[in-house]
Amino acid sequence: MSAPESSAIARALETVMRNDRGRLLAALIARLRDFQLAEEALQEAAISALSHWERAGLPTSPQGWLLKVALRKAIDRLRGGTREGRKAAELALLSRDEAEDTEPEMIADDRLRLIFTCCHPALDAKSRVALTLRTLGGLTTPEIARAFLDAEPTMGQRLSRAKAKIAAAGIPFRVPGPEDWAGRLNSVLTVVYLIFNAGYSNGPSPGRDLCDEAIYLARMLADLRPAEPEVEGALALLLLTHARRAARIGADGVSVALADQDRALWDAPMRAEGLALLDLALGRSAPGPFQIKAAIAACQSQSPPDWPQIAALYAGLHAHEPTPVIRLNHAVAIAEAGDMAAALALLALLAEPLADYQPYHAACAELLSRDHRTIEALQAYTHAIDLAPSPADAAFLSLRRNRLLS
Amino acid sequence: MQYMLLIYGAPEVEPQYGTPAFGEMMAGYATFSKRLVDDGAMRGGEALKGIETATSLRVRGGKVETMDGPFATTKEHLGGYYVIDVPDLDAALKYAAMIPSATYGTVEVRPVMVYS
Numbered sequence: 001m002s003a004p005e006s007s008a009i010a011r012a013l014e015t016v017m018r019n020d021r022g023r024l025l026a027a028l029i030a031r032l033r034d035f036q037l038a039e040e041a042l043q044e045a046a047i048s049a050l051s052h053w054e055r056a057g058l059p060t061s062p063q064g065w066l067l068k069v070a071l072r073k074a075i076d077r078l079r080g081g082t083r084e085g086r087k088a089a090e091l092a093l094l095s096r097d098e099a100e101d102t103e104p105e106m107i108a109d110d111r112l113r114l115i116f117t118c119c120h121p122a123l124d125a126k127s128r129v130a131l132t133l134r135t136l137g138g139l140t141t142p143e144i145a146r147a148f149l150d151a152e153p154t155m156g157q158r159l160s161r162a163k164a165k166i167a168a169a170g171i172p173f174r175v176p177g178p179e180d181w182a183g184r185l186n187s188v189l190t191v192v193y194l195i196f197n198a199g200y201s202n203g204p205s206p207g208r209d210l211c212d213e214a215i216y217l218a219r220m221l222a223d224l225r226p227a228e229p230e231v232e233g234a235l236a237l238l239l240l241t242h243a244r245r246a247a248r249i250g251a252d253g254v255s256v257a258l259a260d261q262d263r264a265l266w267d268a269p270m271r272a273e274g275l276a277l278l279d280l281a282l283g284r285s286a287p288g289p290f291q292i293k294a295a296i297a298a299c300q301s302q303s304p305p306d307w308p309q310i311a312a313l314y315a316g317l318h319a320h321e322p323t324p325v326i327r328l329n330h331a332v333a334i335a336e337a338g339d340m341a342a343a344l345a346l347l348a349l350l351a352e353p354l355a356d357y358q359p360y361h362a363a364c365a366e367l368l369s370r371d372h373r374t375i376e377a378l379q380a381y382t383h384a385i386d387l388a389p390s391p392a393d394a395a396f397l398s399l400r401r402n403r404l405l406s
Numbered sequence: 407m408q409y410m411l412l413i414y415g416a417p418e419v420e421p422q423y424g425t426p427a428f429g430e431m432m433a434g435y436a437t438f439s440k441r442l443v444d445d446g447a448m449r450g451g452e453a454l455k456g457i458e459t460a461t462s463l464r465v466r467g468g469k470v471e472t473m474d475g476p477f478a479t480t481k482e483h484l485g486g487y488y489v490i491d492v493p494d495l496d497a498a499l500k501y502a503a504m505i506p507s508a509t510y511g512t513v514e515v516r517p518v519m520v521y522s
Contacts, residue, residue: 172495
């Protein structure tokens, strides 16, 4: 065995684990009904694979090999455990035969069931996001902790608590039925969107990019459940937003407003794919909040944006999601469409519910300064800069404020 | 799996005895209980008298301390419970949503501990 060969094996294993970790984990959880055991067994199988594949060469189906060995490892562990453990091992053994003669393309895709389990409303919102990234995205606990500004042990505890609740509370490993479908799908898509937004507001980061991760998850859902308009709408929304990423922050590190972005920097194929998906979704005549959000993103990236249409879309979105943040966006669209008085009246109503929400103060600052209410605008800029989530945003707002002073 | 559905509500927002709304609520409970029995999910359930009838007790240093009132003074009180046997949490949540008090109070769903 020569060194280059062994590193080729290591690279092959790394590729399989990166591309198929979610699929393998889902298959294992489906059989073992235990998140923790499935994760540990897969980890052990990967370690075995390294030495075994170096001796015997790469198996025909590395995924099938990993699944088989991971199941065996899990069963060995269970056998060594309690009486309850042995009982579970027998159950696992029953389904083991199923895996033995199953090639990877024949393995039932359990990822859809897994994502619905991870995004179950009986788990708290942050745990849904973390668990989805851990099991389907394949991020490590430290990576997730970093992305959500949590200490690593805190995130580790959050993940174990969520896995323990799934087992103890009897959260089923199942795709919900038609009567629960819309609500539960919205819960899944919201998690994907939260992941995207975390990547968006963190800005470009080393390691795994959360925006890419969210797009990967949305594509996975679109593959597993084709012709689902809300899934298409969510994927369109992510693509339309992500297509503008290169133009979002200028060379000086300052955020660039949509209207001032250099459109040549937009990712045209990605934008085209987003628009095509949105058309497809809207053609199915089953509107929902993610399709409306995607339609808004599409209108915003027109030149010039169709503000009256955007304002109408926000009014429609508010019917689905009656939140003050949607009203804020509605107000901004009304202002852009030309009715500054109506927009400022709406903003005044939101002062209390959105007192700690940075974009509220940024929007007030912008609209008040356009309305030549300079003193109030300066106050709003100070609030917005104090609450700014990133240095790029703070720099952008400081420039705008200074323009008022000069 | 067995689950206990613990029904919490604030007495002042519940339908008052003697009103038509109260009659509707009671009819709702009767329908719900019958549904549980028909589905083979019913393992028990009772309504409790108000917290003004509650007595709390603890034993400290071998001495019994008895107090008037419920364990915790909160706006919403435990007013009753069901124990149901269903396949998983989704099924339990579906039944919990059918409890009349869920529309103005809160139903807590807790798996029952199994010793085996």
